[in-house]
Amino acid sequence: xxxxxxxxxxxxxxxxxxxxxxxxxxxxxxxxxxxxxxxxxxxxxxxxxxxxxxxxxxxxxxxxxxxxxxxxxxxxxxxxxxxxxxxxxxxxxxxxxxxxxxxxxxxxxxxxxxxxxxxxxxxxxxxxxxxxxxxxxxxxxxxxxxxxxxxxxxxxxxxxxxxxxxxxxxxxxxxxxxxxxxxxxxxxxxxxxxxxxxxxxxxxxxxxxxxxxxxxxxxxxxxxxxxxxxxxxxxxxxxxxxxxxxxxxxxxxxxxxxxxxxxxxxxxxxxxxxxxxxxxxxxxxxxxxxxxxxxxxxxxxxxxxxxxxxxxxxxxxxxxxxxxxxxxxxxxxxxxxxxxxxxxxxxxxxxxxxxxxxxxxxx
Amino acid sequence: xxxxxxxxxxxxxxxxxxxxxxxxxxxxxxxxxxxxxxxxxxxxxxxxxxxxxxxxxxxxxxxxxxxxxxxxxxxxxxxxxxxxxxxxxxxxxxxxxxxxxxxxxxxxxxxxxxxxxxxxxxxxxxxxxxxxxxxxxxxxxxxxxxxxxxxxxxxxxxxxxxxxxxxxxxxxxxxxxxxxxxxxxxxxxxxxxxxxxxxxxxxxxxxxxxxxxxxxxxxxxxxxxxxxxxxxxxxxxxxxxxxxxxxxxxxxxxxxxxxxxxxxxxxxxxxxxxxxxxxxxxxxxxxxxxxxxx
Numbered sequence: 203x204x205x206x207x208x209x210x211x212x213x214x215x216x217x218x219x220x221x222x223x224x225x226x227x228x229x230x231x232x233x234x235x236x237x238x239x240x241x242x243x244x245x246x247x248x249x250x251x252x253x254x255x256x257x258x259x260x261x262x263x264x265x266x267x268x269x270x271x272x273x274x275x276x277x278x279x280x281x282x283x284x285x286x287x288x289x290x291x292x293x294x295x296x297x298x299x300x301x302x303x304x305x306x307x308x309x310x311x312x313x314x315x316x317x318x319x320x321x322x323x324x325x326x327x328x329x330x331x332x333x334x335x336x337x338x339x340x341x342x343x344x345x346x347x348x349x350x351x352x353x354x355x356x357x358x359x360x361x362x363x364x365x366x367x368x369x370x371x372x373x374x375x376x377x378x379x380x381x382x383x384x385x386x387x388x389x390x391x392x393x394x395x396x397x398x399x400x401x402x403x404x405x406x407x408x409x410x411x412x413x414x415x416x417x418x419x420x421x422x423x424x425x426x427x428x429x430x431x432x433x434x435x436x437x438x439x440x441x442x443x444x445x446x447x448x449x450x451x452x453x454x455x456x457x458x459x460x461x462x463x464x465x466x467x468x469x470x471x472x473x474x475x476x477x478x479x480x481x482x483x484x485x486x487x488x489x490x491x492x493x494x495x496x497x498x499x500x501x502x503x504x505x506x507x508x509x510x511x512x513x514x515x516x517x518x519x520x521x522x523x524x525x526x527x528x529x530x531x532x533x534x535x536x537x538x539x540x541x542x543x544x545x546x547x548x549x550x551x552x553x554x555x556x557x558x559x560x561x562x563x564x565x
Numbered sequence: 566x567x568x569x570x571x572x573x574x575x576x577x578x579x580x581x582x583x584x585x586x587x588x589x590x591x592x593x594x595x596x597x598x599x600x601x602x603x604x605x606x607x608x609x610x611x612x613x614x615x616x617x618x619x620x621x622x623x624x625x626x627x628x629x630x631x632x633x634x635x636x637x638x639x640x641x642x643x644x645x646x647x648x649x650x651x652x653x654x655x656x657x658x659x660x661x662x663x664x665x666x667x668x669x670x671x672x673x674x675x676x677x678x679x680x681x682x683x684x685x686x687x688x689x690x691x692x693x694x695x696x697x698x699x700x701x702x703x704x705x706x707x708x709x710x711x712x713x714x715x716x717x718x719x720x721x722x723x724x725x726x727x728x729x730x731x732x733x734x735x736x737x738x739x740x741x742x743x744x745x746x747x748x749x750x751x752x753x754x755x756x757x758x759x760x761x762x763x764x765x766x767x768x769x770x771x772x773x774x775x776x777x778x779x780x781x782x783x784x785x786x787x788x789x790x791x792x793x794x795x796x797x798x799x800x801x802x803x804x805x806x807x808x809x810x811x812x813x814x815x816x817x818x819x820x821x822x823x824x825x826x827x828x829x830x831x832x833x834x835x836x837x838x839x840x841x842x843x844x845x846x847x848x849x850x851x852x853x854x855x856x857x858x859x
Contacts, residue, residue, distance in 0.1 A: 284661045284664070284665075286664070335840065341660065341661060342602055342660040342664065346794060346843065347840065349791065349794065350791070350795070350836045350839035350843075351836075353832075353836050354833065354836045354840075357830075357832055357836070361830065469672075472668045472669075472672070475665055475668075476665065476668075479665060511676040511677065511678070512676065512680060514673065514675055514679065515673050515677060515680070516676075517676075518670065518671075518673035518676065521665075521669040522666065522669050522670070525662070525665070525666060525669075526650070529655065529662075
């Protein structure tokens with residue numbers, strides 16, 4: 203089991219016990235420092251960017267997607283089950299906040315932010331029956347079932363009476379000034395992101411995470427060794443739905459309205475998987491890198507070129523190139539390269555005599 | 566619902582089913598040949614419709630004559646897709662990865678079409694897209710009759726190609742056991758490449774009939790792919806006859822639901838079919854998957 207975890211431990215993941223090569227402590231210290239620096243930059247980022255609000259709104263979308271992809275990765279990355287229906291939970295979160303705000307007359311402002319955990323809980327509850335149906339199947343059959351479930355929810359949101367149909371639902375208008383609007387959403391998203399990454403890290407280190415990865419490597423053998431596969435898969439599916447529901451709610455509130463076509467968007471389904479594979483699934487840093495790069499790019503292109511299709515070409519094309527050149531994603535490929543480079547250096551350092559002899563002869 | 570209304574819904578369903586079978590055949594074929602689920606099938610149908618649109622509007626070609634150009638063009642696209650992407654996927658997780666790669670491909674196609682044509686709805690026009698044949702009490706649109714006939718001919722042709730020719734035998738051999746097929750001198754890569762090309766070429770015909778029956782824009786592909794997947798799954802992945810039968814069955818059901826209940830709910834027939842089939846009988850109603858197990 204430690205071997206399977208070792209093959210794709212990311213740069214942000216803790217070193218696997220048993221692989222304590224010289225310098226492991228230093229690597230762990232460097233990783234902690236790196237995480238700290240990233241966190242400080244993320245917190246201070248709005249102060250430096252106050253002049254251009256466009257950048258700030260890109261940042262809000264990017265953090266929302268970093269949450270969603272990290273959460274998706276807790277299920278799909280660790281268990282190897284490729285879920286293409288997480289837009290269901292995003293849309294459920296979005297409609298939950300909109301309906302609550304509308305029916306309970308929640309005042310605009312922080313009160314609505316306080317409802318976001320409810321969105322997460324509702325999304326988690328929806329994930330239970332969906333998971334019970336979908337997880338009866340495996341591999342590509344599972345993928346197709348999740349796609350079908352997604353389209354069922356989209357149809358329901360479009361046609362049921364209480365969702366407002368294609369007219370959607372408007373959320374109460376927040377009277378925050380323009381300069382703090384994006385910033386406040388950014389910080390709320392950042393808090394959810396830190397919690398989600400901590401969750402992902404905790405799952406990866408836990409017995410639960412090891413069971414998931416055992417399922418990914420060989421489900422039948424995992425079951426044979428006593429893993430309760432059905433229960434473990436369902437638990438991971440529900441856990442991964444909760445943060446997605448929360449950012450779905452945040453996203454709806456940020457935009458001020460929900461429509462069935464945008465809340466249940468097929469592009470969202472595929473975006474999570476593209477971003478996950480782009481960065482590297484099954485790692486902790488991979489989904490973050492993938493979402494940060496791809497979502498920022500997409501938002502930037504949408505702002506710059508509006509909707510003329512160019513960003514679709516670049517978006518799809520970029521993914522095709524990465525999947526061909528680095529089939530495991532950016533983070534695993536880069537960390538693999540870093541590790542082999544480091545190993546080479548250690549090798550060279552351990553036999554300096556031979557090296558200097560050779561140098562002496564040729565010199 | 567009147568009895569005539571029901572009969573009309575059933576006739577409509579059968580004819581529309583032929584059009585959908587034509588669109589779904591490529592999806593089923595490519596899965597059967599490569600174990601690849603081509604999510605770009607919907608986008609390719611729309612691409613075929615746009616190619617026919619360009620030829621008929623700008624060159625004034627008849628829609629069926631235009632197929633002489635669009636079919637080879639789409640064949641080339643299929644060959645390129647197989648050579649450039651599909652064969653490069655690793656064997657182990659090929660099917661799952663293929664969903665992502667072809668989804669990205671669909672996004673690129675949608676982007677190119679949006680860039681060139683914008684997102685307004687277009688439709689294909691000819692005398693036979695508006696005329697109807699009057700039989701008993703019912704009006705049968707000519708284009709649906711032509712589309713159904715073309716579907717029957719093409720799918721029959723595909724069946725003969727696979728089960729009555731040397732190429733077909735080589736193709737089926739390379740499906741059953743790749744290594745053994747290599748050993749007895751079948752060029753597996755070339756066989757697969759041609760098969761994918763044929764699948765995409767048939768899609769060009771489906772795209773033309775699709776564009777002649779409904780209005781389309783670059784993102785019509787999303788709506789299509791969910792229906793096509795349902796058809797192919799119900800019919801059994803890789804089975805051409807199954808695709809035809811399940812397309813007719815599902816479209817009749819959808820039309821009856823539309824008449825008896827409301828048109829907006831007819832789409833649920835497709836998703837219910839997917840869920841039902843996959844959770845009860847994963848190999849599909851007419852599936853031959855078990856026979857292919859190695």
